[in-house]
Amino acid sequence: MDIIVKCVCSIVQLQYTVQIRFTEGSGKMRDVYLDNAATSFPKAPGVGEAIKNFVEKSATNINRSGYNVGFTAEELVFETREMICDLVNFTKTENIIFTVNATTGLNILIKGVLKPGDHCLVSSVEHNAVMRPLNQISQIGVECTRIPCDSKGKLDVATIPKLIKSNTKAIIMTHASNVTGTILPLKEVGQICAKSDLYFIVDGSQTLGSLPINFTDAGIHALAFTGHKSLLGPQGIGGFVVSPILADKIEPLICGGTGSLSEREEQPMILPDKFEAGTINLPGIAGLHQALKFIMQTGIDAIRLHELELTQALLGGLKALPNIRIIGSSEMKERTSLISIDCLKHDNADVAYTLQKEYGIRTRCGLHCAPAAHKTVDTFPQGTIRFSPGYFNTKKEMDYTISSLQKILTEPL
Ligand SMILES: Cc1ncc(COP(=O)(O)O)c(C=O)c1O
CATH class of the missing domain: 3.90.1150.10 (Aspartate Aminotransferase, domain 1)
Structure with missing residues (x-):
C-alpha cells in the first residue's frame, strides 16, 4: 500500500x-x-493558483475591453514582458513577443528572416523546432549548413568562419542541446555574427530560467523561449525577444486582430502587435508571471x-x-x-x-x-x-x- x-x-x-x-x-x-x-x-509555487485566479476572477482581454478590469490584464502582460526583459538584460518591453511556445517563435523568426537564395548556419545538435522549418523552406531555395559539434556535443567556434558564404544571413543555434546537455558558446558565436554582419537567432528553450542569458552582451538578435521548461510555467505560453533591427526586417507569419489600429485592414507594424495577432494566452501569461516572480526571488x-x-x-x-x-x-x-x-x-x-x-x-x-x-x-x-x-x-x-x-x-x- x-x-x-x-x-x-x-x-x-x-x-x-x-x-x-x-x-x-x-x-x-x-x-x-x-x-x-x-x-x-x-x-x-503558485502557478496553478495564478492561472485559476485569472480565469475565475479577472479573465479579460487586453486592448479590447472598455471597462476597468481590462487594465489588470494589461498590467499583468506588461509586467511579464518587463520580467523577461530583466531576466535577459534587455530594456524594450514591446520587443518581448508572446506566442504559444518556442516552436512558433522559431517559425516566425526563421521564416521571417530567410528568403529564397539565403543561406544560414545551424549547429549540428538542433531540435526539430529549428530543423523542420528549415527543411520546409529549403524547398523555396533557402540553404543551410550544419556547424559540426564533436562527440560530446561541443561546438568549436573556430570552425564557423570558413562555413560563412556571401549569401549567409544568419546563425541559428540552440543555447544547449536537449540531448547532450552541452552548453554552446553564445558569446563567441555572437561575436562572429557581429563581425560578419549576420543575424544571431538563439533557441533558449532548454536554458532560459536556469542559466543566465545576457541578450545584449551576447549580441543576440532574437531569443526564442518556452514557458513550460526551466521557466517553470505552464504549457501553451512561450515567445521570443527580438532586437529592434531584426523586428523591423521580418514580416509577421500570422496576421489578424490586435485591438489596435482597428480602423485599418493592414497588420499594424508596431510592436508587439505586429507579431501578436489574435488573442494571446492570458491565463498562460498569468502562470508565467508567477513563475518568473519565483525565479527572480530565488535567483x-x-x-x-x-x-x-x-x-x-x-x-x-x-x-x-x-x-x-x-x-x-x-x-x-x-x-x-x-x-x-x-x-x-x-x-x-x-x-x-x-x-x-x-x-x-x-x-x-x-x-x-x-x-x-x-x-x-x-x-x-x-x-x-x-x-x-x-x-x-x-x-x-x-x-x-x-x-x-x-x-x-x-x-x-
Ligand atoms: C532545444 C529545444 N528547442 C525547442 C523546443 C520546442 O519547445 P516547445 O515544444 O515548447 O515549442 C524544445 C522542446 O523540447 C527543445 O528542447
Missing part, C-alpha cells in the same frame, strides 16, 4: 511542499520526476547551483555503473542539468520502462525530437535515456536513481 508522505523542503528561503510517495514494505521511493527537459514538474544563480549539484551527484553515480555510455561534456560548467545515457548491453527503452514501472522514476527515452543531435553523438537511431533533474529534485532522489539503475543494469539479461 502506498503512503503519501508530505515533506516540506526549505530550498533557498522558500518553503515548498513536495509529495514523495513511499511503498510500504519494499522501501521503494516512488514518483521521482526526472523529465524536466521535456516539461518542468512541479511548476513554480538564477541559486537555481543553477542547486541543479549543478544534482547533476554532479547523478553524473558521479552514473560513472561508476557498468555498460553505459554517458553523453555530453565532462566539464560541469559546460552542462545543463541533463544527462543522456546509452546502455551498451540493455535496451534503452526496456531500462527506462523498468525505471518507471518498478521504481517510479520518470525519465525520457528515445530521440527527443532531435535526430541531428543523436547523429552527432552517435546515438542514432537507438536514442538515449535522458535524466533531467530540475530545481525541485533532491540529492536523495539522485542517489535513489543511481541505486535503482544499478539494480537494473546488473540484473541478468
Whole structure:
C-alpha cells in the first residue's frame, strides 16, 4: 500500500511542499520526476493558483475591453514582458513577443528572416523546432549548413568562419542541446555574427530560467523561449525577444486582430502587435508571471547551483555503473542539468520502462525530437535515456536513481 508522505523542503528561503510517495514494505521511493527537459514538474509555487485566479476572477482581454478590469490584464502582460526583459538584460518591453511556445517563435523568426537564395548556419545538435522549418523552406531555395559539434556535443567556434558564404544571413543555434546537455558558446558565436554582419537567432528553450542569458552582451538578435521548461510555467505560453533591427526586417507569419489600429485592414507594424495577432494566452501569461516572480526571488544563480549539484551527484553515480555510455561534456560548467545515457548491453527503452514501472522514476527515452543531435553523438537511431533533474529534485532522489539503475543494469539479461 502506498503512503503519501508530505515533506516540506526549505530550498533557498522558500518553503515548498513536495509529495514523495513511499511503498510500504519494499522501501521503494516512488514518483521521482526526472523529465524536466521535456516539461518542468512541479511548476513554480503558485502557478496553478495564478492561472485559476485569472480565469475565475479577472479573465479579460487586453486592448479590447472598455471597462476597468481590462487594465489588470494589461498590467499583468506588461509586467511579464518587463520580467523577461530583466531576466535577459534587455530594456524594450514591446520587443518581448508572446506566442504559444518556442516552436512558433522559431517559425516566425526563421521564416521571417530567410528568403529564397539565403543561406544560414545551424549547429549540428538542433531540435526539430529549428530543423523542420528549415527543411520546409529549403524547398523555396533557402540553404543551410550544419556547424559540426564533436562527440560530446561541443561546438568549436573556430570552425564557423570558413562555413560563412556571401549569401549567409544568419546563425541559428540552440543555447544547449536537449540531448547532450552541452552548453554552446553564445558569446563567441555572437561575436562572429557581429563581425560578419549576420543575424544571431538563439533557441533558449532548454536554458532560459536556469542559466543566465545576457541578450545584449551576447549580441543576440532574437531569443526564442518556452514557458513550460526551466521557466517553470505552464504549457501553451512561450515567445521570443527580438532586437529592434531584426523586428523591423521580418514580416509577421500570422496576421489578424490586435485591438489596435482597428480602423485599418493592414497588420499594424508596431510592436508587439505586429507579431501578436489574435488573442494571446492570458491565463498562460498569468502562470508565467508567477513563475518568473519565483525565479527572480530565488535567483538564477541559486537555481543553477542547486541543479549543478544534482547533476554532479547523478553524473558521479552514473560513472561508476557498468555498460553505459554517458553523453555530453565532462566539464560541469559546460552542462545543463541533463544527462543522456546509452546502455551498451540493455535496451534503452526496456531500462527506462523498468525505471518507471518498478521504481517510479520518470525519465525520457528515445530521440527527443532531435535526430541531428543523436547523429552527432552517435546515438542514432537507438536514442538515449535522458535524466533531467530540475530545481525541485533532491540529492536523495539522485542517489535513489543511481541505486535503482544499478539494480537494473546488473540484473541478468
Ligand atoms: C532545444 C529545444 N528547442 C525547442 C523546443 C520546442 O519547445 P516547445 O515544444 O515548447 O515549442 C524544445 C522542446 O523540447 C527543445 O528542447
